[in-house]
Amino acid sequence: MGDGLRVLVHGTGFAGQGHAAAFRAAGAEIVGMVGRTAHVVEEVAGRMGIPHAGTDWAEALEVCKPDVVSVATPGGAHFEPIRQAIAAGAHVFCDKPMTESGETAAELRRLAEEAGVKTCYAASFRYTPSVLHAQRLVADGAIGEPTEVECMSHFNLEREIPFGWSHQKSAGGGRLNNNFTHTLSIVTSVVGEGVREVFGDVRDDLGRAPIVEGVHDFTKRRSFIPKDLDDPSLKWGESDVEWSYTVLARIESALARQPVSVLFKHGGLVPRFGDDHIVFYGTEGAIHLKGHYGSGQLSLHDGSGWTDLPLPDDIAAEVPDVEGETEQCWHRLVRDFTRDIRGEAVAPYPTFREGARYQAIIDVIRASAGWTDVRHLG
Incomplete structure (x- = not known):
């Protein structure tokens, strides 16, 4: 059963699938998944019952209109998708590392704070x-x-x-x-x-x-x-x-x-x-x-x-x-993150x-x- 939180996932591998499962367990709806390769994202999204599958992140943000994005790609590919998600007003769950450098990570922090969106960093x-x-x-x-x-x-x-x-x-x-x-x-x-x-x-x-x-x-x-x-x-x-x-x-x-x-x-x-x-x-x-x-x-x-x-x-x-320990930690962190988004009291x-x-x-x-x-x- 969903609770109104719509989640778009960036990444189709172990982390992307793990993030999607964690958000579902927390009561959110996975509305889309984006990956680099069309046949891979279509296969993974189809197997997981995710309605939107594509390779264009900007298009997915527009079509899916997520409340939350989950970024599960390697760190060097984080900056631009997160920047676009923040501009679209989405809360962001990001796996580690945050980006490839301190400079780009600080820029994303600044943008998120200015936009008033919640963020979560999964050093979990x-x-x-x-x-x-x-x-x-x-x-x-x-x-x-x-x-x-x-x-x-x-x-x-x-x-x-x-x-x-x-x-x-x-x-x-x-x-x-x-x-x-x-x-x-x-x-x-x-x-x-x-x-x-x-x-x-x-x-x-x-x-x-x-x-x-x-x-x-x-x-x-x-x-x-x-x-x-x-x-x-x-x-x-x-x-x-x-x-x-x-x-x-x-x-x-x-x-x-x-x-x-x-x-x-x-x-x-x-x-x-x-x-x-x-x-x-x-x-x-x-x-x-x-x-x-x-x-x-x-x-x-x-x-x-x-x-x-x-x-x-x-x-x-x-x-x-x-x-799996990795999966258990994702589930625990996602649970706190989604509760915070809903306005519930959670630990830092x-x-x-x-x-x-x-x-x-x-x-x-x-x-x-x-x-x-x-x-x-x-």
Whole structure:
């Protein structure tokens, strides 16, 4: 049953289909879908029962007259469709990264604020149940004043993954745009959004990737890795983005008298030895979250030792009934966004304010300029 909210989706892959399902679950009507390739968007829209399918975004805005647009394409393709949607008076749900640069992200934030439309920025792994549990524990003083955070992840991605948007800065690629955005959102959701200073180093340790036709769904790109990488007819694309990064940050927190020190360490192409993890340290204890986005077991150190804690019943009851952590987080965020649009009271969620700040911070990190005050950015 719809509630009057009409949603137009830009993107036909994993994210586009996931966004559409999340908005439907929140009671909205999916009135259209736009993609690059006619036969693909027609197939996906037909399978999902979406009435309008096309390749012209401006036309779809005019025909569908959406209340909300959901942008689920790579970050380098976000600026113009979002600008047009804002001009049409639509609220905007945008997947990360917000755009390919801090400058264009700040421009979209300005346009949205001037137009008075609501925005939502889907750096959404802050909504995993374990992160929500950590947020509650830290707020309740379980570790005293937060002092440090450590985020460690090693993905060991295949170097032969076909060349595409993830290899190109102009397309919104790079590990900062597609990993750091989530971990920064997780950390700030727990200790506070007051990112004060950053210092970073990045490295492109990939170099190149094979060019292969036919890759549509980002999640299935591994199945397109060429069997013969020595084939002389194989063409290669050059990467121009980071595949590993080390970032230090100082975050001002209402929960602590001193800025919280944060380490973000990610190796996209290197193997892990121990578990990926996120740890929040405090003056009286620590919280360990297993997994690169902290979505695994939560353990609390109270000064005497580590204890695995069960998920509180009320947090467990709020987990959307869908498969996949990514999908669950989209559903949770979309639920809050649509409730806010309807005028219901909701907890703060990431908007273009955070998206523009994160994009500006990424620009600073890529510049490797040493410790930089970022309080004025975004």
